[in-house]
Amino acid sequence: MTQIPLAELHVLRRAAEPALADPQSSALARLVGPGVAELAPAGIAPFAMRRIGENAPLLHQGAQARHAYLVQAGYFKIVRIGEDGYEQVLDFVARDELLGADALADGRYTSGAVALEESWVWALELDAVQRLVRRVPGFASHWQALLARQIARAGELAWMMAAVGADKRTARFVILYSRRMAERGQSPRRLLLHMGRRDIACHLGLAPESISRAFSLLADSGILRVDNREIEILDAGALHHYALTTRGYPEHATGRRLAAAA
Amino acid sequence: MTQIPLAELHVLRRAAEPALADPQSSALARLVGPGVAELAPAGIAPFAMRRIGENAPLLHQGAQARHAYLVQAGYFKIVRIGEDGYEQVLDFVARDELLGADALADGRYTSGAVALEESWVWALELDAVQRLVRRVPGFASHWQALLARQIARAGELAWMMAAVGADKRTARFVILYSRRMAERGQSPRRLLLHMGRRDIACHLGLAPESISRAFSLLADSGILRVDNREIEILDAGALHHYALTTRGYPEHATGRRLAAAA
DNA sequence: CGTAGGGTTGACAGCTTTCAAGAAGTGTGG
DNA sequence: CCACACTTCTTGAAAGCTGTCAACCCTACG
Numbered sequence: 001m002t003q004i005p006l007a008e009l010h011v012l013r014r015a016a017e018p019a020l021a022d023p024q025s026s027a028l029a030r031l032v033g034p035g036v037a038e039l040a041p042a043g044i045a046p047f048a049m050r051r052i053g054e055n056a057p058l059l060h061q062g063a064q065a066r067h068a069y070l071v072q073a074g075y076f077k078i079v080r081i082g083e084d085g086y087e088q089v090l091d092f093v094a095r096d097e098l099l100g101a102d103a104l105a106d107g108r109y110t111s112g113a114v115a116l117e118e119s120w121v122w123a124l125e126l127d128a129v130q131r132l133v134r135r136v137p138g139f140a141s142h143w144q145a146l147l148a149r150q151i152a153r154a155g156e157l158a159w160m161m162a163a164v165g166a167d168k169r170t171a172r173f174v175i176l177y178s179r180r181m182a183e184r185g186q187s188p189r190r191l192l193l194h195m196g197r198r199d200i201a202c203h204l205g206l207a208p209e210s211i212s213r214a215f216s217l218l219a220d221s222g223i224l225r226v227d228n229r230e231i232e233i234l235d236a237g238a239l240h241h242y243a244l245t246t247r248g249y250p251e252h253a254t255g256r257r258l259a260a261a262a
Numbered sequence: 263m264t265q266i267p268l269a270e271l272h273v274l275r276r277a278a279e280p281a282l283a284d285p286q287s288s289a290l291a292r293l294v295g296p297g298v299a300e301l302a303p304a305g306i307a308p309f310a311m312r313r314i315g316e317n318a319p320l321l322h323q324g325a326q327a328r329h330a331y332l333v334q335a336g337y338f339k340i341v342r343i344g345e346d347g348y349e350q351v352l353d354f355v356a357r358d359e360l361l362g363a364d365a366l367a368d369g370r371y372t373s374g375a376v377a378l379e380e381s382w383v384w385a386l387e388l389d390a391v392q393r394l395v396r397r398v399p400g401f402a403s404h405w406q407a408l409l410a411r412q413i414a415r416a417g418e419l420a421w422m423m424a425a426v427g428a429d430k431r432t433a434r435f436v437i438l439y440s441r442r443m444a445e446r447g448q449s450p451r452r453l454l455l456h457m458g459r460r461d462i463a464c465h466l467g468l469a470p471e472s473i474s475r476a477f478s479l480l481a482d483s484g485i486l487r488v489d490n491r492e493i494e495i496l497d498a499g500a501l502h503h504y505a506l507t508t509r510g511y512p513e514h515a516t517g518r519r520l521a522a523a524a
Numbered sequence: 525c526g527t528a529g530g531g532t533t534g535a536c537a538g539c540t541t542t543c544a545a546g547a548a549g550t551g552t553g554g
Numbered sequence: 555c556c557a558c559a560c561t562t563c564t565t566g567a568a569a570g571c572t573g574t575c576a577a578c579c580c581t582a583c584g
Contacts, residue, residue, distance in 0.1 A: 154419055157416055166572065
């Protein structure tokens with residue numbers, strides 16, 4: 001009955017002192033390629049790793065941007081502070097993902113970023129990135145793929161937020177979380193939430209109590225097993241089915257004039 | 263009492279046959295620069311303009327992507343069709359904005375795009391864009407700024423969706439719409455909605471009736487004047503104040519360890 | 525050991541969805 | 555030119571759900 005807790009993950013989290021230039025484990029090497037080691041001495045890519053303490057901010061909303069950051073290890077939340085001082089959690093960011101890329105638009109960070117746990121990031125000078133885009137073949141497409149990935153996330157966000165009920169929205173959050181776990185090569189079934197209920201609520205536009213209730217409901221339905229921040233997906237099919245029904249309208253008679261191009 | 267309707271805008275919409283290579287009015291020239299005319303003959307940038315009829319699809323979700331599109335004139339909605347056949351409106355796209363850039367991630371469009379009215383777009387071959395990024399100085403930053411702009415939109419979306427009530431969410435929608443109008447140099451006070459109530463509802467995750475009610479409420483409050491798809495912001499301050507109160511929590515004790523970087 | 529913070533659960537008020545009907549505008553065909 | 559059908563938008567009333575406030579449990583930490 002009592003399964004082994006995700007203790008190994010906890011340990012892994014604590015001991016996540018990352019290797020630097022090893023292509024196997026360096027997010028930077030995965031982005032730039034194996035030739036990364038030769039770039040730094042040449043002055044083309046003076047990329048440095050930074051450590052961010054738990055609850056420490058990395059990006060400051062509205063601040064002048066000189067760097068983007070590539071997450072090597074740890075977990076961040078993207079927050080936007082409204083004019084009224086209320087914070088909204090826009091997204092969560094994990095290893096191999098980009099922070100602060102939105103600053104490419106106008107040179108300022110449109111949102112803040114806070115580490116949810118001890119984290120390590122690569123500081124990418126925006127100027128240096130531009131040099132790499134022009135000089136290093138293949139880098140431009142890697143970089144743009146990373147940017148495009150962020151754009152695609154907007155769609156995921158809209159999909160999640162468009163769900164009607166609090167429980168359905170929570171179900172979709174779990175699905176997305178699981179999918180991202182899988183992208184990082186981790187188990188898509190046994191999840192360790194790196195954030196608290198309040199941050200989840202802030203992200204989904206719900207009350208923390210509703211998150212709690214939704215988790216309890218999904219647990220009682222036998223779809224999830226919930227133990228504080230440890231979550232296990234017991235019935236993925238049922239979870240997807242549960243998350244399916246949404247506001248929206250069946251694909252109406254689109255395609256009446258399919259070919260209208262010149 | 264009866265103000266002049268936005269007739270001139272309607273007319274403008276109808277007569278929007280765009281000029282091609284004039285830097286003043288060509289979205290492509292604004293993106294690439296005045297040298298755009300020299301690229302096409304050289305075979306570097308074989309960009310062509312396409313006309314899309316009303317209600318005609320431009321992007322097909324899941325289809326192999328060879329082009330991104332830059333909107334020259336008209337209006338689009340970005341839609342995602344769920345596995346259950348229900349459509350979700352992710353965003354709306356207007357002149358000078360990008361369609362299908364998310365395909366840079368994995369070569370497939372993650373969402374579809376449908377013209378809400380007769381529209382014209384520049385078809386940008388993705389390969390050609392890559393060539394421009396490397397060869398044309400200054401283009402890379404323009405291009406990336408455009409991509410970054412899309413990323414920043416995700417934040418706007420989250421902000422809008424995080425509002426609690428249907429009326430507040432609608433108010434935020436109007437604010438964003440107004441802001442985008444201003445970005446395009448149009449009046450931020452007198453708005454012409456290019457989409458129907460149902461698309462708005464689909465976008466906000468609400469029922470169409472709720473949109474109607476929210477508009478009526480804002481109109482009765484003297485904040486908006488609503489006449490079908492013509493909307494005028496009568497009291498911008500009140501509108502912002504109305505949209506302010508949101509779910510979320512006052513900036514909690516962040517910054518306990520402000521400096522934790524190496 | 526005591527406190528503080530996070531998570532869970534319960535009850536009521538408020539709001540949104542749903543279903544239904546009516547009004548207004550648009551396009552077509554006679 | 556008119557009439558009809560169609561779509562879109564609006565408005566009304568009841569049911570359902572979520573937010574709020576409150577209390578309680580648990581763990582972590584000093």
